[in-house]
Amino acid sequence: MRALKKIIFMLAVLRAGTCFAQAAISAETAALVDSFFELRMNLSLMDGDTDAGTAEIIAAIDGFEERNSRQIASLSEQDRIVMENFIIMERYNYLYEKDGQAKAQHEILGAQREKCESFARTAGDDALSAHFFCTWADITSCYMGYSVADVLKYGTSIKPLYEKALKKEPDFSYALTNIGQYYYFAPKIAGGSKKKSLDFFERARNAAKTDAQKYYADIFLSQLLFENKDFARCSALLTEAESFCPGSRYLAKIRDANKGGLSLYQYNQKKSSLDKEAK
Secondary structure (H helix, E strand, O other): OOHHHHHHHHHHHHHHHHHHOOOOOOOHHHHHHHHHHHHHHOOOOOOOOOOOHHHHHHHHHHHHHHHOHHHOOOOOOHHHHHHHHHHHHHHHHHOOOOOOHHHHHHHHHHHHHHHHHHHHHHOOHHHHHHHHHHHHHHHHHHHHHHOHHHHHHHHHHHHHHHHHHHHHOOHHHHHHHHHHHHHHHHHHHHHHHHHHHHHHHHHHOOOOOOOOHHHHHHHHHHHHHHOOOOOOHHHHHHHHHHHHHOOOOOHHHHHHHHHHHOOHHHHHHHHHHHHHHHH
């Protein structure tokens, strides 16, 4: 009887542990993420600068979610949140500058940030995957961009989340790229460093496995190399990126910015300043 009670107790502990035992995304989720990143890359073939093009892009994102709705619903809660994070952020990328979208996008990001925070608080760091930490940081970063008060409130939480992601998976190309962007844009007082940014971008490119991962890693590294006046390698990386997505409008825009003497980062900062002045 005692032996039976011990077995029952052990089974109960094991079952309880499976609720938050996941520390990496499942193979099924990894395949969905790869498929979504391929979609992301191919969205750059469409014209996101026009209303018709944006509508086509949003329809493609919605179509991905609809086609994979049953599979996403069958994932663990943590992996569902990861997929939601990717999909929400991709819509945001194309909608946040559109008239009448700021309030709606801010609310969507805020609700998703709270969902990430709530799940993380219940599960604990040990149970969270690199993808969860990284996309939680991304959602928070996008959310706080609407308000100086939110920057002050959440800004210091971004880098630790990326660091936790990389502690889980040191060769996670997406996280390496995103922490590289953090170091690029962060002020020096918050640890910003273009030297560190370059190191993370190089590591992201070396760690990239799929065509979509290589596409984005090439782009982000190329633009910091452009600022460092390594024009030959910058051009070679952009050519390599185009081999993964021939006809990419995003790459054409980057090349135009470079011809004008600006990196992608400098172009976006200038555009943001002009938009604020216009408003």
